[in-house]
Amino acid sequence: MLLSSYLAVTVLALNGASGIAQTWQDGPASYNLNNCIRVNTKTDTKSVKCTVDYTYTGNSDKTTASFYFGYFKLVGPDGKEYPPNQVVVSSGESSTTSFFGVSVYKNLPVKVTFFFDYPLQYVSITRLVFANKVFANVPIRGGVTAAPKPVTTTVTTTPSSATAGKFNVSLSNCTPAASGTYTCTGAVLTPMK
Numbered sequence: 001m002l003l004s005s006y007l008a009v010t011v012l013a014l015n016g017a018s019g020i021a022q023t024w025q026d027g028p029a030s031y032n033l034n035n036c037i038r039v040n041t042k043t044d045t046k047s048v049k050c051t052v053d054y055t056y057t058g059n060s061d062k063t064t065a066s067f068y069f070g071y072f073k074l075v076g077p078d079g080k081e082y083p084p085n086q087v088v089v090s091s092g093e094s095s096t097t098s099f100f101g102v103s104v105y106k107n108l109p110v111k112v113t114f115f116f117d118y119p120l121q122y123v124s125i126t127r128l129v130f131a132n133k134v135f136a137n138v139p140i141r142g143g144v145t146a147a148p149k150p151v152t153t154t155v156t157t158t159p160s161s162a163t164a165g166k167f168n169v170s171l172s173n174c175t176p177a178a179s180g181t182y183t184c185t186g187a188v189l190t191p192m193k
Contacts, residue, residue: 028058029065032109036125038142039115048074048118048125048140053109061106069098074116075127086115168192 023032036050056063067087074082088094089102090111104110118125118140125138172186 025057028056028063030055030057034111036138036140038120038140046117046120048116049113050116051111051113054104054112055109056104056106058106063104063106064101065104065110066099066101067112069100072114073129074118074125075129076119076122077126081129082116082118084114084116088113088115 023030025031032053032055034051034053036048039047039049054065056065069084069087072084076082086094086096087100091102093100093102102110122140124140126136128135128138168190170188170190171184172188174184
């Protein structure tokens with residue numbers, strides 16, 4: 001008789017330690033977090049994939065591991081929850097529904113990858129929920145970093161010179177652009193004395 005192990009799988013991260021896999025045991029299975037990575041696909045640039053190795057350690061030689069999408073989610077800094085939209089196992093099988101079962105063999109790891117739509121501006125997973133367990137600040141490899149805020153200067157006439165810290169700036173070939181800004185194709189910086 002085939003024993004079914006109904007398990008929810010998700011990813012965990014070491015609290016504050018990125019790049020190091022974490023292993024944990026849950027019932028007749030062990031899990032090993034590989035990573036969470038920001039990926040770019042043809043249709044979506046905000047996907048995050050989180051990969052774990054699932055190893056059945058129970059008594060039978062073979063069983064069915066069942067993955068329920070509802071048992072895990074990512075949570076953003078605004079508290080919004082992001083469920084997975086796809087799961088893929090190393091054999092190539094995949095599902096986009098809320099339940100996925102796959103045959104597994106005792107002590108033979110199966111790579112399980114979950115895909116989530118998670119906003120680009122987030123470089124870590126604020127909370128990762130696994131059944132009743134909650135993990136904080138899970139890093140996302142390949143995440144984008146916030147661009148530095150540009151320095152702006154309000155100008156009421158076409159600029160020709162300005163001061164920038166310890167430099168005098170001479171601007172040339174300036175033309176008005178959108179929203180009261182100017183585009184200048186020439187600039188000369190002269191150190192102040």
